[in-house]
Amino acid sequence: MIESHLPLNALRAFDASARHLSFTQAGMELRVTQAAVSHQVNTLEKMLGVRLFRRLPRGLALTDEGQALAESFLRMRATLNQFENGRFREVVTVGVVGAFATGWLLPRLPAFLGDHPSIDLRVLTNNNRVDLAGEGLDYAIRFGDGSWHGADATPLIAAALSPVCAPDIAQRLRRPEDLWTEMLLRSYRVDEWTRWFTAVGIDCPAIRGPIFDSSVTMAYAAAQGAGVALLPACMFTRELDETRLVRPFPDEVAAGQYWLTSLKSKEKTTGMRLFRDWLLAAVGAD
Numbered sequence: 001m002i003e004s005h006l007p008l009n010a011l012r013a014f015d016a017s018a019r020h021l022s023f024t025q026a027g028m029e030l031r032v033t034q035a036a037v038s039h040q041v042n043t044l045e046k047m048l049g050v051r052l053f054r055r056l057p058r059g060l061a062l063t064d065e066g067q068a069l070a071e072s073f074l075r076m077r078a079t080l081n082q083f084e085n086g087r088f089r090e091v092v093t094v095g096v097v098g099a100f101a102t103g104w105l106l107p108r109l110p111a112f113l114g115d116h117p118s119i120d121l122r123v124l125t126n127n128n129r130v131d132l133a134g135e136g137l138d139y140a141i142r143f144g145d146g147s148w149h150g151a152d153a154t155p156l157i158a159a160a161l162s163p164v165c166a167p168d169i170a171q172r173l174r175r176p177e178d179l180w181t182e183m184l185l186r187s188y189r190v191d192e193w194t195r196w197f198t199a200v201g202i203d204c205p206a207i208r209g210p211i212f213d214s215s216v217t218m219a220y221a222a223a224q225g226a227g228v229a230l231l232p233a234c235m236f237t238r239e240l241d242e243t244r245l246v247r248p249f250p251d252e253v254a255a256g257q258y259w260l261t262s263l264k265s266k267e268k269t270t271g272m273r274l275f276r277d278w279l280l281a282a283v284g285a286d
Contacts (some may be wrong), residue, residue: 012030018066021060021061023060041053045061050065090271091268092275093122093136097122097141097215099215100157100258106123116275119277127213128215132266138263138266143159143259145256154276156260160253160254161253162249163229164247166223166224166228171247176200179228180205184228187215187218210226215235218231233247
């Protein structure tokens with residue numbers, strides 16, 4: 001078997017060369033000469049029977065075989081980094097749309113972290129546009145209709161949209177038609193205000209307000225008096241309870257819900273299953 005005879009020095013030389021794409025830089029890291037690194041890599045290539053690098057006039061380029069071997073070193077390094085103080089910590093990376101992160105997830109995270117100290121949870125916020133594979137996400141919590149190509153989607157929380165604004169603006173809003181003279185803040189989903197006005201049975205005015213790619217940012221703008229925003233009120237209960245935001249009308253329109261999504265092709269790890277089970281239980285408890 002090849003693996004029982006591979007020289008460790010040659011593997012170290014390859015790893016350093018793959019990271020630097022330079023025998024010279026690898027030699028500086030390993031404190032040996034460039035020639036010694038080149039010799040060790042040549043030895044490894046002969047033992048494996050493949051070329052691991054293409055030698056270029058300036059530096060190196062990995063071959064497909066070299067790339068595969070380099071990725072195995074990255075995976076091993078990542079695994080070793082998960083051991084801490086005699087315990088294995090599994091990394092679970094979750095992309096979360098900003099409104100759900102601040103309005104629901106973050107206040108509940110201490111409970112999850114306390115119950116699962118072996119999980120190294122990494123939370124990356126976004127504006128609902130994510131690439132599960134490209135960003136290396138285990139899960140993404142996002143808003144929509146649940147239809148994302150290649151992804152499993154589990155419903156979490158329905159989030160109807162309703163107008164919210166600063167208290168001083170709310171004082172002059174007596175009926176939905178009064179919104180026609182107000183600045184209406186918009187998300188990148190351009191039909192939301194049209195759908196709301198249709199739901200309350202009146203015409204939608206020409207909307208020329210600023211467009212935001214984040215509900216959190218739009219909520220902050222509304223609280224500062226910039227205009228009236230159409231937001232999932234259930235994600236801004238703190239702002240509503242503290243009357244930084246006010247709902248001038250009870251009318252709301254269903255525009256989607258929050259979903260837990262993951263790649264269909266991704267094998268679920270223990271950490272992923274624990275996070276999913278906790279999340280669904282917490283949502284159910286609410």
